[in-house]
Amino acid sequence: xxxxxxxxxxxxxxxxxxxxxxxxxxxxxxxxxxxxxxxxxxxxxxxxxxxxxxxxxxxxxxxxxxxxxxxxxxxxxxxxxxxxxxxxxxxx
Numbered sequence: 001x002x003x004x005x006x007x008x009x010x011x012x013x014x015x016x017x018x019x020x021x022x023x024x025x026x027x028x029x030x031x032x033x034x035x036x037x038x039x040x041x042x043x044x045x046x047x048x049x050x051x052x053x054x055x056x057x058x059x060x061x062x063x064x065x066x067x068x069x070x071x072x073x074x075x076x077x078x079x080x081x082x083x084x085x086x087x088x089x090x091x092x
Contacts, residue, residue: 021087027056030075030082045070 031041038056042049047067054060055067068079075082 021085023083024058024086025055025083027052027071027082030077031056034075041071041074045074047071 031037036044038049038052041047041052047070051060051067055063055071063083068082071082072079
């Protein structure tokens with residue numbers, strides 16, 4: 001149960017389940033399998049090192065379609081092979 005007090009009004013919210021969905025990637029695995037580093041991927045695809053690094057370290061908040069296409073072509077995979085959704089459900 002959560003209480004929220006805003007401007008003297010008390011609102012309580014009962015939460016039974018919280019679902020957190022996070023987009024993860026397998027870029028590390030693909031790079032390890034191909035034995036390449038971030039610079040190698042950048043040189044081969046034209047994607048900036050900064051963009052690849054953000055994806056690699058999973059700190060990117062968005063990925064453009066052209067970047068997805070270049071990565072999939074380079075690693076010869078589908079988007080679903082490279083990115084996946086991880087969900088964790090917890091009871092409160």
